[in-house]
Amino acid sequence: xxxxxxxxxxxxxxxxxxxxxxxxxxxxxxxxxxxxxxxxxxxxxxxxxxxxxxxxxxxxxxxxxxxxxxxxxxxxxxxxxxxxxxxxxxxxxxxxxxxxxxxxxxxxxxxxxxxxxxxxxxxxxxxxxxxxxxxxxxxxxxxxxxxxxxxxxxxxxxxxxxxxxxxxxxxxxxxxxxxxxxxxxxxxxxxxxxxxxxxxxxxxxxxxxxxxxxxxxxxxxxxxxxx
Amino acid sequence: xxxxxxxxxxxxxxxxxxxxxxxxxxxxxxxxxxxxxxxxxxxxxxxxxxxxxxxxxxxxxxxxxxxxxxxxxxxxxxxxxxxxxxxxxxxxxxxxxxxxxxxxxxxxxxxxxxxxxxxxxxxxxxxxxxxxxxxxxxxxxxxxxxxxxxxxxxxxxxxxxxxxxxxxxxxxxxxxxxxxxxxxxxxxxxxxxxxxxxxxxxxxxxxxxxxxxxxxxxxxxxxxxxxxxxxxxxxxxxxxxxxxxxxxxxxxxxxxxxxxxxxxxxxxxxxxxxxxxxxxxxxxxxxxxxxxxxxxxxxxxxxxxxxxxxxxxxxxxxxxxxxxxxxxxxxxxxxxxxxxxxxxxxxxxxxxxxxxxxxxxxxxxxxxxxxxxxxxxxxxxxxxxxxxxxxxxxxxxxxxxxxxxxxxxxxxxxxxxxxxxxxxxxxxxxxxxxxxxxxxxxxxxxxxxxxxxxxxxxxxxxxxxxxxxxxxxxxxxxxxxxxxxxxxxxxxxxxxxxxxxxxxxxxxxxxxxxxxxxxxxxxxxxxxxxxxxxxxxxxxxxxxxxxxxxxxxxxxxxxxxxxxxxxxxxxxxxxxxxxxxxxxxxxxxxxxxxxxxxxxxxxxxxxxxxxxxxxxxxxxxxxxxxxxxxxxxxxxxxxxxxxxxxxxxxxxxxxxxxxxxxxxxxxxxxxxxxxxxxxxxxxxxxxxxxxxxxxxxxxxxxxxxxxxxxxx
Numbered sequence: 027x028x029x030x031x032x033x034x035x036x037x038x039x040x041x042x043x044x045x046x047x048x049x050x051x052x053x054x055x056x057x058x059x060x061x062x063x064x065x066x067x068x069x070x071x072x073x074x075x076x077x078x079x080x081x082x083x084x085x086x087x088x089x090x091x092x093x094x095x096x097x098x099x100x101x102x103x104x105x106x107x108x109x110x111x112x113x114x115x116x117x118x119x120x121x122x123x124x125x126x127x128x129x130x131x132x133x134x135x136x137x138x139x140x141x142x143x144x145x146x147x148x149x150x151x152x153x154x155x156x157x158x159x160x161x162x163x164x165x166x167x168x169x170x171x172x173x174x175x176x177x178x179x180x181x182x183x184x185x186x187x188x189x190x191x192x193x194x195x196x197x198x199x200x201x202x203x204x205x206x207x208x209x210x211x212x213x214x215x216x217x218x219x220x221x222x223x224x225x226x227x228x229x230x231x232x233x234x235x236x237x238x239x240x241x242x243x244x245x246x247x248x249x250x251x252x253x
Numbered sequence: 254x255x256x257x258x259x260x261x262x263x264x265x266x267x268x269x270x271x272x273x274x275x276x277x278x279x280x281x282x283x284x285x286x287x288x289x290x291x292x293x294x295x296x297x298x299x300x301x302x303x304x305x306x307x308x309x310x311x312x313x314x315x316x317x318x319x320x321x322x323x324x325x326x327x328x329x330x331x332x333x334x335x336x337x338x339x340x341x342x343x344x345x346x347x348x349x350x351x352x353x354x355x356x357x358x359x360x361x362x363x364x365x366x367x368x369x370x371x372x373x374x375x376x377x378x379x380x381x382x383x384x385x386x387x388x389x390x391x392x393x394x395x396x397x398x399x400x401x402x403x404x405x406x407x408x409x410x411x412x413x414x415x416x417x418x419x420x421x422x423x424x425x426x427x428x429x430x431x432x433x434x435x436x437x438x439x440x441x442x443x444x445x446x447x448x449x450x451x452x453x454x455x456x457x458x459x460x461x462x463x464x465x466x467x468x469x470x471x472x473x474x475x476x477x478x479x480x481x482x483x484x485x486x487x488x489x490x491x492x493x494x495x496x497x498x499x500x501x502x503x504x505x506x507x508x509x510x511x512x513x514x515x516x517x518x519x520x521x522x523x524x525x526x527x528x529x530x531x532x533x534x535x536x537x538x539x540x541x542x543x544x545x546x547x548x549x550x551x552x553x554x555x556x557x558x559x560x561x562x563x564x565x566x567x568x569x570x571x572x573x574x575x576x577x578x579x580x581x582x583x584x585x586x587x588x589x590x591x592x593x594x595x596x597x598x599x600x601x602x603x604x605x606x607x608x609x610x611x612x613x614x615x616x617x618x619x620x621x622x623x624x625x626x627x628x629x630x631x632x633x634x635x636x637x638x639x640x641x642x643x644x645x646x647x648x649x650x651x652x653x654x655x656x657x658x659x660x661x662x663x664x665x666x667x668x669x670x671x672x673x674x675x676x677x678x679x680x681x682x683x684x685x686x687x688x689x690x691x692x693x694x695x696x697x698x699x700x701x702x703x704x705x706x707x708x709x710x711x712x713x714x715x716x717x718x719x720x721x722x723x724x725x726x727x728x729x730x731x732x733x734x735x736x737x738x739x740x741x742x743x744x745x746x747x748x749x750x751x752x753x754x755x756x757x758x759x760x761x762x763x764x765x766x767x768x769x770x771x772x773x774x775x776x777x778x779x780x781x782x783x784x785x786x787x788x789x790x791x792x793x794x795x796x797x798x799x800x801x802x803x804x805x806x807x808x809x810x811x812x813x814x815x816x817x818x819x820x821x822x823x824x825x826x827x828x829x830x831x832x833x834x835x836x837x838x839x840x841x842x843x844x845x846x847x848x849x850x851x852x853x854x855x856x857x858x859x860x861x862x863x864x865x866x867x868x869x870x871x872x873x874x875x876x877x878x879x880x881x882x883x884x885x886x887x888x889x890x891x892x893x894x895x896x897x898x899x900x901x902x903x904x905x906x907x908x909x910x911x912x913x914x915x916x917x918x919x920x921x922x923x924x925x926x927x928x929x930x931x932x933x934x935x936x937x938x939x940x941x942x943x944x945x946x947x948x949x950x951x952x953x954x955x956x957x958x959x960x961x962x963x964x965x
Contacts, residue, residue, distance in 0.1 A: 112545030117654040125541030129654060139542035149656035175533045176877045177605050179961040
């Protein structure tokens with residue numbers, strides 16, 4: 027390509043933003059340019075040192091009345107604070123500023139929205155019951171459902187057990203919580219995963235957890251900053 | 254390399270760049286699932302080097318392969334049509350400088366998978382349609398020995414039976430007619446050369462592959478039964494040995510590069526990239542989370558005094574328009590009473606319609622007064638309602654987080670045809686009309702021209718549309734080329750038929766700037782399950798006039814029928830306002846069949862642009878993420894001799910949804926049709942916004958298959 031044509035191409039691409047469409051509906055080429063930028067940014071981010079966990083002070087949480095949860099997606103090493111957006115039949119929808127959503131039932135992650143490889147549906151009844159009596163080694167089923175690349179539902183049915191790891195005192199933003207550390211171990215023919223829960227010995231509430239979302243997003247760690 | 258070959262190689266590399274560069278760029282993303290499968294050979298099919306193996310690539314994988322030795326370049330695009338059937342098209346240049354350009358199609362079928370001690374077994378036809386340069390058939394078995402080694406052995410006919418050949422063993426069974434292989438071309442080429450298949454002398458071939466301890470590096474050796482007779486005669490290469498060797502390196506994203514030694518006299522290079530429509534290229538982000546459902550806190554009986562408030566409905570319309578806009582959807586209208594509400598909207602946001610419907614349901618739960626219990630959601634396409642989904646608000650509230658949420662809400666939803674019209678009073682003024690414009694770059698690609706395999710124009714395009722009243726839309730597209738080589742085709746049409754398509758070179762050369770289209774369209778619903786379209790104006794690049802269409806499509810039916818009548822006149826080569834003398838009335842009756850198993854079939858019968866009569870048969874593989882890959886052919890009452898090279902019209906078409914590539918919500922799609930030859934027989938009008946394409950995503954089966962996205 028001659029230099030002039032390259033210049034023209036650059037002009038053409040920069041013009042691609044011209045349209046009456048409202049934001050969030052980029053043109054084909056505009057989208058493409060965006061992708062390339064994203065890709066470059068991703069490469070840069072990889073070379074940088076990963077961000078350290080945010081340091082929070084209890085004072086900063088003082089004025090917050092509604093539920094606030096700190097989440098850490100291990101795969102991207104991304105941290106986010108999520109606040110309660112809605113509550114429906116015991117299911118809490120927590121939303122981050124960048125519109126990613128986690129749905130918890132009694133502290134158990136049952137759905138995600140806005141992540142690649144979202145956990146679309148799951149069945150937490152067996153787990154919630156087992157967490158209450160971690161010493162009884164009853165096995166229960168745990169169903170999870172995702173969407174594949176063709177928008178078809180993929181269902182996995184795991185056979186699970188919980189076990190008591192021990193009593194641990196955890197710290198969340200300058201506050202100590204005496205907890206029982208309970209682990210759920212699930213297997214099916216294809217894989218094994220484990221979810222860890224730190225349950226308050228005082229009120230039975232899950233203050234901290236590390237839970238598996240699915241094969242694409244992997245594990246997420248949650249800490250309840252404000253109940 | 255001579256200058257022509259350099260040019261050819263640069264051009265084929267550009268194809269690779271277009272198809273593969275995309276993949277290299279995007280599939281390398283961290284969340285992408287790598288494509289896999291056996292090694293592809295110099296013909297773009299599973300092979301040792303030149304010799305085929307019985308292995309198959311994963312279902313629906315698309316691969317692009319380029320191989321090159323001095324004097325022979327091949328570019329192949331392969332598609333695994335079903336788990337057992339592979340189709341590969343190829344463009345080859347022979348000679349130095351190239352004196353022959355050849356197009357060919359290969360088909361192979363996996364007879365048996367590898368099982369226990371039994372090898373995989375495949376049968377294949379090379380160059381099924383072409384002029385016979387690569388014509389050959391084979392039966393081949395491949396067995397893996399452990400995780401690193403495969404052994405292949407087979408018998409070939411035609412070109413694959415040209416070295417070390419013996420009398421055709423089939424002639425003992427099927428008669429001595431199988432001893433000789435005809436060399437004449439059927440018709441004007443492009444017709445399955447069934448008269449040659451498995452005839453003439455046969456020969457054995459075989460080889461091994463070995464995955465070396467170096468990760469990704471594979472060694473292959475083969476004994477070839479191809480004597481390269483044509484190439485040796487043409488002085489392209491010397492056949493010193495039947496043994497070929499290669500070393501292939503496979504990258505983590507599935508792309509390969511290889512070097513090989515052919516017949517002891519030439520060193521070659523080869524590369525391939527692959528993608529699979531089933532696996533999204535980019536799953537790194539799939540758009541923001543939806544709004545949570547709002548569960549009513551008050552209990553029945555609900556207060557309905559709000560209905561007496563005069564401005565209640567206008568306020569609700571405004572609020573819902575805002576909520577929908579946050580999801581990238583476009584509000585059209587709302588009819589609301591004490592207990593029922595109907596909302597009309599355009600899906601400007603999501604590739605899967607159920608996702609858009611789910612978002613609207615969530616918005617309605619947030620915006621409407623508690624007494625409204627029944628939500629009817631009606632998607633609108635180009636001004637006409639195309640579907641009606643009625644849901645109970647109670648179900649939306651209680652099923653939001655159910656472990657079987659999507660299956661249960663599907664069972665509760667009433668899916669039916671929509672009422673034909675949107676009540677005028679329900680609209681939110683003109684602001685909901687389809688009115689938009691854009692100025693941006695375009696690329697216009699044409700592949701596989703015999704003398705210039707890749708032709709591309711790049712320039713600027715101005716487009717706009719303006720809805721005057723529901724369904725009545727004025728639109729236009731205007732383009733100015735910046736650079737490209739589409740105008741360099743010097744071949745003049747020698748067609749003996751009316752030049753209805755074959756003068757495309759003149760259009761390419763003189764049509765700059767070009768008025769691509771300038772039309773008035775009217776879309777309407779003449780009755781239950783019926784859709785209508787009338788388009789007037791400059792319809793496409795080469796034709797202007799009137800096009801009218803009627804489609805019958807019940808929402809829950811797998812079948813649809815349509816008729817189309819067009820009265821058109823050929824446009825002037827400069828693609829501005831003028832016309833040429835040629836005019837014609839064309840018509841067709843169409844049947845559409847969504848087979849439900851990932852296949853879609855269409856048959857069109859009627860009169861074509863040159864006044865010829867016949868039928869077009871189309872078969873698409875459709876994916877529920879919006880991908881479509883298909884082929885068509887048209888047979889008309891024009892003889893092969895009159896039609897010219899290729900004997901009848903045929904081609905490939907594909908559609909790629911942009912959200913597959915970007916991972917971001919979008920309804921945009923990229924479509925392309927690959928025609929090996931553009932001739933005048935069986936040519937169709939290329940009018941925009943045909944009805945089936947407008948409504949197909951809103952139909953029962955497709956909705957059901959994508960319903961998992963309702964709660965996304």
